[in-house]
Amino acid sequence: MNDEAQAEDLTILAALEALEGGIDASGGPARSDETAEMMARLYTEVLGLVPYELEPVMPAARVKASLMARLTSAAAPETPEVVGDETRPAPVAPVAPIPVAAEPVRAAAPTPAAPLRASQEMRIPPRMAAVAASRPARARRWPLALAAMLALAMLGLSVWLYSQVGAQQATIASLRNELARERSRSEGAIAKVRQLETDSLDLTEKFSLVTSPAVLVSPMRPVERPGQPAVQPGARGVLFVAADHQHWYMTLRGLQPVAAGQAYKLWFVADTGAVSAGSFSAQPGAPIELSSQHMPAGTKGVLVTLEADAQASAPSGPEILRAASFYEIS
Amino acid sequence: MNPVPQTSAHESMNDVALLRQVADHQAEALSTLYDRYAGTLLALGKRILGSVADAEEVLQEVFLHVWNHAGRYDASRSSVSTWLILITRSRAIDRLRTRKVVERTHETSVQENPVEHASPEGVETVFVNERRERVRREMVKLPEEQRLVLEMAFYGGLSQSEIAAKADLPLGTVKTRTLLAMKKLRNALRDEIRQLL
Numbered sequence: 001m002n003d004e005a006q007a008e009d010l011t012i013l014a015a016l017e018a019l020e021g022g023i024d025a026s027g028g029p030a031r032s033d034e035t036a037e038m039m040a041r042l043y044t045e046v047l048g049l050v051p052y053e054l055e056p057v058m059p060a061a062r063v064k065a066s067l068m069a070r071l072t073s074a075a076a077p078e079t080p081e082v083v084g085d086e087t088r089p090a091p092v093a094p095v096a097p098i099p100v101a102a103e104p105v106r107a108a109a110p111t112p113a114a115p116l117r118a119s120q121e122m123r124i125p126p127r128m129a130a131v132a133a134s135r136p137a138r139a140r141r142w143p144l145a146l147a148a149m150l151a152l153a154m155l156g157l158s159v160w161l162y163s164q165v166g167a168q169q170a171t172i173a174s175l176r177n178e179l180a181r182e183r184s185r186s187e188g189a190i191a192k193v194r195q196l197e198t199d200s201l202d203l204t205e206k207f208s209l210v211t212s213p214a215v216l217v218s219p220m221r222p223v224e225r226p227g228q229p230a231v232q233p234g235a236r237g238v239l240f241v242a243a244d245h246q247h248w249y250m251t252l253r254g255l256q257p258v259a260a261g262q263a264y265k266l267w268f269v270a271d272t273g274a275v276s277a278g279s280f281s282a283q284p285g286a287p288i289e290l291s292s293q294h295m296p297a298g299t300k301g302v303l304v305t306l307e308a309d310a311q312a313s314a315p316s317g318p319e320i321l322r323a324a325s326f327y328e329i330s
Numbered sequence: 331m332n333p334v335p336q337t338s339a340h341e342s343m344n345d346v347a348l349l350r351q352v353a354d355h356q357a358e359a360l361s362t363l364y365d366r367y368a369g370t371l372l373a374l375g376k377r378i379l380g381s382v383a384d385a386e387e388v389l390q391e392v393f394l395h396v397w398n399h400a401g402r403y404d405a406s407r408s409s410v411s412t413w414l415i416l417i418t419r420s421r422a423i424d425r426l427r428t429r430k431v432v433e434r435t436h437e438t439s440v441q442e443n444p445v446e447h448a449s450p451e452g453v454e455t456v457f458v459n460e461r462r463e464r465v466r467r468e469m470v471k472l473p474e475e476q477r478l479v480l481e482m483a484f485y486g487g488l489s490q491s492e493i494a495a496k497a498d499l500p501l502g503t504v505k506t507r508t509l510l511a512m513k514k515l516r517n518a519l520r521d522e523i524r525q526l527l
Contacts, residue, residue: 008513009509019419019483041408042516046512048416049522050465050484054373054377056370059372059386063368064364071394180343180347184347187344197527198527
């Protein structure tokens, strides 16, 4: 037990130190095994719960608006690529370079025997130019028609590709939803496993306590006064106290449900008086389990009372159960 | 960028599923996560920094960090809620140290007017509110001296040695009180922790 307690203390201190180590180091102690890892995780979650004591402060709407705007700008470098891939039509640029005006002239000119040098100028004989100029307009229009047909074909292809991209996007979105559902399902299963692990850890702790050779055991019995019957004669319980007189575990049965406003309270009775160990309620037929790592020094008795005020600082209601004398199992 | 808005689906999603979508840069998922936790995180920032304006800047930094690094989240180490809270705490403490505003923290926090509350709807939000009630109840039960050292460590960002020096207490006493507080909270908040695991 001492080793375990010491390990737990080290885990807590390590979790606190890990807070200073940076946001991605939370939960930080060295994990030697799964139990230690689980312990570290539990205390990390304890730290994560602390701020819930604070009254929430809802931010102004402009904060969220500004954040979402920053997200958009933060994602801007990726945007052109994605938008371009998804929406840009298929390339139609090849249509543009068709030399519409020069084509008739070039077609009419004789094929040069050798490539023109840079310093040479293409000179068209005046007669040839005159013939070219006098050709019917019909002859000069066929490249335009060809270009228009090519442009239309490209446009059609673009529309088709665009519709294909849209269909693929819908498929991707559908698959993404499916993936999210599956992830959610698997995470639910993981959460259940985690819960079972926690329960197992609790059970292990209780088991090690109640089976410890030096554990002190005391039955909790209904309190009877001379001439007065017990308030709840059917109530029973057992208290286990570890050898360190700090860690204890109690199980109670047969307590009746209380009326609204009332609560059962557990008291540790020491020389200095009764110290409250907390309040609890009861459900019909359901056993109650209580445990803690601490018991006041000098505790000589344990008492369960029924109080009208759950915040009562001293026992004032009827006594329901009282621990009989402790005895040691060996 | 996000071709298919999924507003209704997001609201009922658990935190981890939302974070996965944030990792895929789905802004709607981040928006839902923001609505779910902004109130708590802003309260934490304000508690540490003493100023709503500073806390709002931290809140934006936190969610930008989440947007850019959601993939770093490790579900085996903490819940999403705890992850967000520890990021916020870390950023706020950094800012607190940088600006050296420790002295004016309490004055400012008292002076500032409370901000209007506009609780978002949703089942998850109801869970968060219930969690808040339970935590508050248990924190109040802590003995004053234990609560104090825990607050100095968590909200003040002080190490155990620094707390000992500031509170003029032996280091061993500070450690003992911290350990007791943490263990009590762990036992008292067992059900809450289970929900987070």
